[in-house]
Amino acid sequence: MRLELRHADVVTCIAAAGSISAAAAEMSVPQPSLTTQLRRIERVLGGPLFVRSRTGVSPTPLGERLIPMMADLVRRSEAIVLAARDRTPVLRLGVPEWTPVALRRAVDAALPGVEVQSTTLRAGTAVAAVAQGALTAALHVRADPDGGSRPGPAEGTRSVVVGAEPVWLALPDEHPWATQPAVVPEQLGELRWVLRAGDSWFGPVETWLMRRFGVVPSPVVHRAGGQREALEWVASASVAALVGGAASAPGVTVVPLPSPAVLEVVLVHRDDGLAEPLRGRLVGALRGHWSGWAHERPPYGRWLRDHLHEHPELAGSLGGLR
Numbered sequence: 525m526r527l528e529l530r531h532a533d534v535v536t537c538i539a540a541a542g543s544i545s546a547a548a549a550e551m552s553v554p555q556p557s558l559t560t561q562l563r564r565i566e567r568v569l570g571g572p573l574f575v576r577s578r579t580g581v582s583p584t585p586l587g588e589r590l591i592p593m594m595a596d597l598v599r600r601s602e603a604i605v606l607a608a609r610d611r612t613p614v615l616r617l618g619v620p621e622w623t624p625v626a627l628r629r630a631v632d633a634a635l636p637g638v639e640v641q642s643t644t645l646r647a648g649t650a651v652a653a654v655a656q657g658a659l660t661a662a663l664h665v666r667a668d669p670d671g672g673s674r675p676g677p678a679e680g681t682r683s684v685v686v687g688a689e690p691v692w693l694a695l696p697d698e699h700p701w702a703t704q705p706a707v708v709p710e711q712l713g714e715l716r717w718v719l720r721a722g723d724s725w726f727g728p729v730e731t732w733l734m735r736r737f738g739v740v741p742s743p744v745v746h747r748a749g750g751q752r753e754a755l756e757w758v759a760s761a762s763v764a765a766l767v768g769g770a771a772s773a774p775g776v777t778v779v780p781l782p783s784p785a786v787l788e789v790v791l792v793h794r795d796d797g798l799a800e801p802l803r804g805r806l807v808g809a810l811r812g813h814w815s816g817w818a819h820e821r822p823p824y825g826r827w828l829r830d831h832l833h834e835h836p837e838l839a840g841s842l843g844g845l846r
């Protein structure tokens with residue numbers, strides 16, 4: 525057996541994912557098959573590359589020397605493929621309405637030599653555009669608060685989780701509850717609200733949570749088209765809103781709720797629409813963006829750390845989160 529580029533791709537994927545199980549899910553292969561392949565690679569290289577534990581994998585001294593070289597090999601191979609093309613590759617990316625410019629910058633930095641064209645679209649429209657080939661990939665938020673089974677990707681597409689957030693409460697900075705470590709559901713009936721417009725994907729999440737908490741939101745002073753608009757109303761009109769736990773805006777404090785609703789941010793792409801080296805770097809950039817929020821916003825970081833068992837694929841991007 526000779527060491528091949530695909531073997532370097534396997535090793536770098538395991539290192540980035542932080543565990544063999546997460547890497548197997550990332551690569552859509554059975555975990556036993558990936559374990560067997562890693563053992564073969566390690567035999568060729570003359571020793572183990574990772575130390576296994578119940579919490580994942582970490583590089584051995586041999587791995588610390590070789591894994592960066594293998595990651596560089598993968599990057600160079602991608603550069604060769606891109607250089608061989610007659611035109612600059614284009615990544616057409618659908619994004620939600622609340623997408624910050626910083627996320628786009630992270631994608632651009634991760635994909636040098638690729639022209640990125642992003643378009644803000646509603647989730648259903650974006651996913652349909654991916655299935656039809658009009659978009660290379662799309663970010664959308666998947667919410668299933670009632671605990672039912674989540675629908676799988678559309679035929680001919682693949683999906684991967686790049687972020688997860690609880691549903692929490694946004695309040696004006698000057699609100700007396702903004703300094704509390706958490707707000708109990710019984711308090712919600714005392715607030716003035718901005719809710720989402722009737723055709724928003726987030727509307728059913730709000731409705732389910734309010735019923736769960738036994739709250740009838742009143743008065744509702746405005747119905748917003750998206751999270752960004754809702755946060756503007758919170759800051760300017762002294763109202764409250766339900767938002768993703770990683771949300772942030774000037775003049776707004778996001779306070780934890782004992783919310784069972786979780787929002788999963790998912791990247792969807794066609795099976796034949798995103799080459800694996802590019803896909804891996806795009807996924808890494810997106811997960812790194814949510815990891816940055818976890819480090820910058822301690823309450824969200826603590827929540828994510830405490831729920832990594834539900835989202836093990838995100839562990840590799842969190843570094844030294846405490």
